[in-house]
Amino acid sequence: MGKLVExxxxxxxxxxxxxxxxxxxEVKQVKGVKLLDVKPDASHNRTVVTxxxxxxxxxxxxxxxxxxxxxxxxxxQQQGGHPRVGATxxxxxxxxxxxxxxxxxQLANELGSEIASKLDIPVYLYEEAxxxxxxxxxxxxxxxxxxxxxxxxxQPERHPDYGQPKxxxxxxxxVVGARQFLVAYNINLGTNDLSxxxxxxxxxxxxxxxxxxxxAMGVMLEDxxxxxxxxxxxxxTGTPLYRVxxxxxxxxxxxxxxxxxxxxxxxxxxxxxxxxxxxxxxxENFDRKQVFEENLVED
Amino acid sequence: MGKLVExxxxxxxxxxxxxxxxxxxEVKQVKGVKLLDVKPDASHNRTVVTxxxxxxxxxxxxxxxxxxxxxxxxxxQQQGGHPRVGATxxxxxxxxxxxxxxxxxQLANELGSEIASKLDIPVYLYEEAxxxxxxxxxxxxxxxxxxxxxxxxxQPERHPDYGQPKxxxxxxxxVVGARQFLVAYNINLGTNDLSxxxxxxxxxxxxxxxxxxxxAMGVMLEDxxxxxxxxxxxxxTGTPLYRVxxxxxxxxxxxxxxxxxxxxxxxxxxxxxxxxxxxxxxxENFDRKQVFEENLVED
Numbered sequence: 284m285g286k287l288v289e290x291x292x293x294x295x296x297x298x299x300x301x302x303x304x305x306x307x308x309e310v311k312q313v314k315g316v317k318l319l320d321v322k323p324d325a326s327h328n329r330t331v332v333t334x335x336x337x338x339x340x341x342x343x344x345x346x347x348x349x350x351x352x353x354x355x356x357x358x359x360q361q362q363g364g365h366p367r368v369g370a371t372x373x374x375x376x377x378x379x380x381x382x383x384x385x386x387x388x389q390l391a392n393e394l395g396s397e398i399a400s401k402l403d404i405p406v407y408l409y410e411e412a413x414x415x416x417x418x419x420x421x422x423x424x425x426x427x428x429x430x431x432x433x434x435x436x437x438q439p440e441r442h443p444d445y446g447q448p449k450x451x452x453x454x455x456x457x458v459v460g461a462r463q464f465l466v467a468y469n470i471n472l473g474t475n476d477l478s479x480x481x482x483x484x485x486x487x488x489x490x491x492x493x494x495x496x497x498x499a500m501g502v503m504l505e506d507x508x509x510x511x512x513x514x515x516x517x518x519x520t521g522t523p524l525y526r527v528x529x530x531x532x533x534x535x536x537x538x539x540x541x542x543x544x545x546x547x548x549x550x551x552x553x554x555x556x557x558x559x560x561x562x563x564x565x566x567e568n569f570d571r572k573q574v575f576e577e578n579l580v581e582d
Numbered sequence: 583m584g585k586l587v588e589x590x591x592x593x594x595x596x597x598x599x600x601x602x603x604x605x606x607x608e609v610k611q612v613k614g615v616k617l618l619d620v621k622p623d624a625s626h627n628r629t630v631v632t633x634x635x636x637x638x639x640x641x642x643x644x645x646x647x648x649x650x651x652x653x654x655x656x657x658x659q660q661q662g663g664h665p666r667v668g669a670t671x672x673x674x675x676x677x678x679x680x681x682x683x684x685x686x687x688q689l690a691n692e693l694g695s696e697i698a699s700k701l702d703i704p705v706y707l708y709e710e711a712x713x714x715x716x717x718x719x720x721x722x723x724x725x726x727x728x729x730x731x732x733x734x735x736x737q738p739e740r741h742p743d744y745g746q747p748k749x750x751x752x753x754x755x756x757v758v759g760a761r762q763f764l765v766a767y768n769i770n771l772g773t774n775d776l777s778x779x780x781x782x783x784x785x786x787x788x789x790x791x792x793x794x795x796x797x798a799m800g801v802m803l804e805d806x807x808x809x810x811x812x813x814x815x816x817x818x819t820g821t822p823l824y825r826v827x828x829x830x831x832x833x834x835x836x837x838x839x840x841x842x843x844x845x846x847x848x849x850x851x852x853x854x855x856x857x858x859x860x861x862x863x864x865x866e867n868f869d870r871k872q873v874f875e876e877n878l879v880e881d
Contacts, residue, residue, distance in 0.1 A: 287878070317878060319877055335878065379874065379875075380875070464874070471866070524859075524863065525862070525863070528862075528863050542864060543864070544864045544865070544866040545863050545864055545865055545866065546865060546866045546867060546868075547865065547868065547872050549872065550871075550872050550873065550874045550877065551872055551873065551874060552873075552874045552875070553852070553873045553874065553875045553876075556855070556856055556859040556873065557855055557859075559858070559859035559862060559863060560823075560855040560856075560858035560859050560862075563824070563827075563858060563859075563862040564823065564824070564827050564844050564858060565841060565842070565843045565844055566843070566844055566845060566846065567770070567843040567844065567845045568845060569845075569846065572849075573846050573848065573849050573850055574849065574850065574851075574852050574855065575678065575763070575849045575850060575851045575852065576678075576679070576851070576852045576875075577852075578618055578849065579586070579616060579634065
């Protein structure tokens with residue numbers, strides 16, 4: 284299989300099945316791309332599409348889907364419960380296997396340039412691909428949404444990274460970028476005291492002095508009467524799962540509380556779990572090629 | 583990909599490249615089978631071939647390779663440093679993914695029956711496929727080797743499981759069976775006292791009252807001046823890696839010794855490492871489908 288990159292574009296249409304199908308069909312038609320998921324949300328009027336494949340094929344699929352959305356979605360008419368600036372609202376590239384973040388940033392630049400020049404849609408680069416610090420976070424890039432950005436885009440500080448400082452008359456603007464795979468990971472405590480879960484969450488979250496790539500909060504699992512530290516690991520390489528788990532265990536012990544379990548929500552790259560095994564077994568010279576199944580791909 | 587079974591036949595030829603190539607070529611020609619490794623050993627005059635694929639394809643590849651070995655290897659002439667009873671000496675099936683040991687035993691029976699009826703080679707079933715306890719261990723089945731078995735096969739207690747009690751005039755007999763994937767795993771101690779490694783090895787090996795699926799011994803890594811517990815995990819599902827690791831850690835502590843590292847030799851099924859991550863993170867409701875890469879196969 285070789286290099287693998289994931290792409291998760293968000294389109295501002297979650298109600299008209301024929302429009303969603305037309306967009307998704309562009310992804311399906313590209314060889315070397317595997318469609319993993321399509322999640323339309325009618326109340327948000329938004330659809331999240333997930334696909335994966337080798338870099339250039341994934342970029343082509345993203346471009347073709349964006350062109351189709353540009354053709355079929357009119358932002359002058361579009362309304363919904365989710366912030367958005369364009370027909371194709373945001374396109375992140377995510378490294379999965381044998382590809383660096385730098386290569387994903389390069390891919391975002393190539394796609395951004397093509398969308399601007401061929402479709403006349405202004406493009407903003409965000410997250411790891413951001414060129415200015417104020418554009419790393421999506422909400423900052425999207426400030427004012429489609430309606431507000433129509434005016435604001437002419438201000439120098441809101442000029443796009445690619446294309447003219449002028450919204451596409453129907454498709455608006457598009458935000459393209461690169462980010463790490465997000466791992467949703469929760470740790471359950473042997474207590475129903477929510478305040479303890481909140482204190483532990485504070486001890487691991489970046490904003491409170493915790494780990495750089497951790498977002499966390501304390502929540503209550505009402506049905507189980509269990510307090511939980513709910514975590515988003517935004518970079519499982521930079522801050523690994525085992526380090527967060529061990530820290531939560533140690534912080535919980537300070538309150539005389541045990542960790543009774545943890546759970547992964549959705550999917551996780553194999554590497555994140557191999558890193559856990561490597562850490563706890565204190566493995567020396569471990570190579571991913573030692574995983575039997577890794578020798579079966581690329582047929 | 584679905585069901586995956588591995589097959590590791592041993593052929594009694596390690597010197598004539600054209601014979602080895604002819605046998606291996608039979609494996610390569612079967613669709614749905616991936617050849618992973620060919621290891622000829624001239625001094626043993628023996629070649630170990632490793633391939634993997636869906637069950638019926640793997641069985642066909644094993645049969646065709648066995649037929650070719652029957653055609654090209656004459657046990658009346660064959661000599662070498664490794665015990666053997668036939669041209670195709672032994673054929674184990676090993677479950678890799680989504681296949682049970684029972685299905686592998688069934689596969690061994692089907693193949694054994696075909697080899698006996700179509701090639702006139704008597705077949706013995708060993709390991710998990712053994713029908714009588716005395717045939718579980720390969721050395722017991724192979725007692726007397728080719729030369730001795732020519733006589734002994736006529737005795738009722740040495741009658742084959744499939745075929746007539748009479749050696750094939752040139753190909754001898756073949757041993758077919760099913761076994762678990764063998765994981766070679768070593769644990770390094772923070773001491774150069776070999777006697778401690780030996781005592782710890784005794785604490786985990788089956789024969790000394792340890793874990794059922796563990797073979798272990800203490801050895802010295804001379805170049806590093808480190809004592810090592812060298813382990814063969816013959817069933818990583820029955821006795822998981824983490825349990826052995828934790829026991830070694832605990833036994834070592836009794837001598838005031840630390841575990842400084844461990845190493846996997848060769849390849850290991852992904853499941854063995856996922857089990858480690860699942861154990862240490864205390865994962866609840868973990869499903870292998872949550873590994874991102876698992877959603878990419880079967881294209």
